[in-house]
Amino acid sequence: MKGQRLKDWIMKQAADIGIDQIGFASADPFDELRQRLVQHRELGYESGFEESDLDLRTSPSKNLPSVKTIIAIALAYPSRMKNPPQSAPGAYRGIFARASWGKDYHHVLRQKLDELANRIKERIPTAELMSMVDTGALSDRAVAQRAGIGWSGKNTSIITHKFGSWVYLGEMLTNLSIPPDQPIEDGCGDCNRCIEACPTGALVGPGQLNAKACIAFLTQTKESIPTAWRKKIGNRLYGCDTCQTVCPKNRKLSFTHQKDFAPDPERVKPLLKPLLKMSNREFRQQYCEMAGSWRGKKPIQRNAIIALAHFRDQSAIPDLAELLAYDPRPVIRQTAAWALGEIGGSQAEKALRKAEHEEDEQVVREEINQALQTLEQQNEK
Structure with missing residues (x-):
């Protein structure tokens, strides 16, 4: 043949x-x-x-x-997804990108x-x-x-x-010789909606991406996310769909015939606070089948902290204070300090003041100091 x-x-x-x-x-x-x-x-x-x-x-x-x-x-x-769960005060949720x-x-x-x-x-x-x-x-x-x-x-x-x-x-x-198909014509035309909508400006030109500034990349790193990008991440736990959701070619399109890709709403839009205390075993049980789990739980937990800061969730302050005081991972402590500064209030300041005297890691101390400065600026307003 x-x-x-x-x-x-x-x-x-x-x-x-x-x-x-x-x-x-x-x-x-x-x-x-x-x-x-x-x-x-x-x-x-x-x-x-x-x-x-x-x-x-x-x-x-x-x-x-x-x-x-x-x-x-x-x-x-x-x-x-059908009937996605909604965020509510004290019960805010993050989101995994559709590719997960x-x-x-x-x-x-x-x-x-x-x-x-x-x-x-x-x-x-x-x-x-x-x-x-x-x-x-x-x-x-x-x-x-x-x-x-x-x-x-x-x-x-x-x-x-x-x-x-x-x-x-x-x-x-x-190694089989099979007649090739022909490429199809570009259909973007003059549309630049994806470039204009990119939260971090990572789409630096048509078809050109600065991956290091892309939220989809940032959410997968294991290191501390640069301060300039944190507020851009919002409640994203893994990946970013903005450049696809704004695309006119995607308007009203959603395909559910591939049953393997059907989302579990509670997994892909989970409550944020429970993620902070999730053990490795619990994380594997909950997320091991999802593409978004490939980097382990630390990036997801770090991103959950950023999301709680995005929502200014006062109810999360005790959890964040506990992470800042006791979590062994500097990246998590560092991000928790920043989040406390963003959420603000006397309870957050108390946790930061306590950590200021107890923290030994320099990068975390710097983040604590910056968070306290943020609080001072908020108090002056």
Whole structure:
């Protein structure tokens, strides 16, 4: 089986497996992408989560020497949930980005790709196949764009005609010769809503992202978040959807047919205060299936502290004071001190004054001093 017949057969298998979109691309080097990545690196815009070897990222043959074709796939995920729980005074909630709703998409896409690979191998035993999902070396977006899945939007997401940008991407390298699909035309036009709406200005230009300033990146780091960005994070616990929710191509789109991605409202929009005291075991039980758990509980707890400051939640002061006094992690103590300064009041000041005399870590002491200055400024108003 060769050529178009093979392509038609693979497309039929993909539909049977539950893959929403499939496209086929040549395995030529991504030379234009490489130029952009070099510039990206020179400007200091990399997140550090990417594959560092630009040859692996842009040369498919460096990953699979026999590669002739790249098969790109996409699965749609929901953008809305039914009856989401609401925040209330003393019971405020955070939010996980839509890319962390339901089961971890890495596992779901990997299962789909494995099933497709098994079917291809049964039909063509000589087929060589290598699958990648997000953490692979190649750029999922560059592959998807070349394969005609969608165009690369100004928000750096792949935007499809049917599903908007609410899609997860994966790819499979193979030694099979399959006719490629044609890329589709850019559909963003003069629209710049994503760039204008980006909370931190991380979208520095059309299709150009300073990852280090992106909230989706900041919420995943384990270090202290720079003060300038904390108020921009709001109640986000993991990721950021702003550049997608404002996109006109996503208007009124939400797809619920992939049951693995159905959100549990209490998990994806959880109460904030319980997160502060959650043990490692409790965290794994609650969140281990979600993509947003991959960095562990510390970033989520740090982000929950920031969210409580965002809501000015006076009821959280005792919990924050306890973290400041006893938590062994400097990043958590540091963020708790900042949050107490933002929330304000005599109870917060009392906790900060106590910690001022007991804290040994310099970076935490500096944060305490800054928080006390913030309180003084509030008192003067």
